[in-house]
């Protein structure tokens with residue numbers, strides 16, 4: 001399975017993704033996406049891929065669920081393993 005992630009630097013907050021995938025993406029008060037971080041199941045995957053492909057800023061992505069998403073801190077640098 002995969003998760004939807006948003007690059008908040010690229011995103012311009014116009015909200016197309018929330019229109020295309022309202023099951024997983026809502027907008028905050030400024031119009032920036034709030035993404036449900038639970039894994040995307042097969043029933044939603046096609047819609048998620050559409051939202052990713054239609055993002056005008058290339059700010060959305062589907063990433064494999066097994067990616068290590070621990071925040072990088074000075075204590076975790078060097079402790080990560082490849083998997």
Ligand code: SF4
Pocket residue numbers: 006010011012013014015016017018031032033054055056057058059060
């Ligand atoms: S469609 Fe892309 S640029 Fe627009 S709000 Fe969603 S993530 Fe941001």
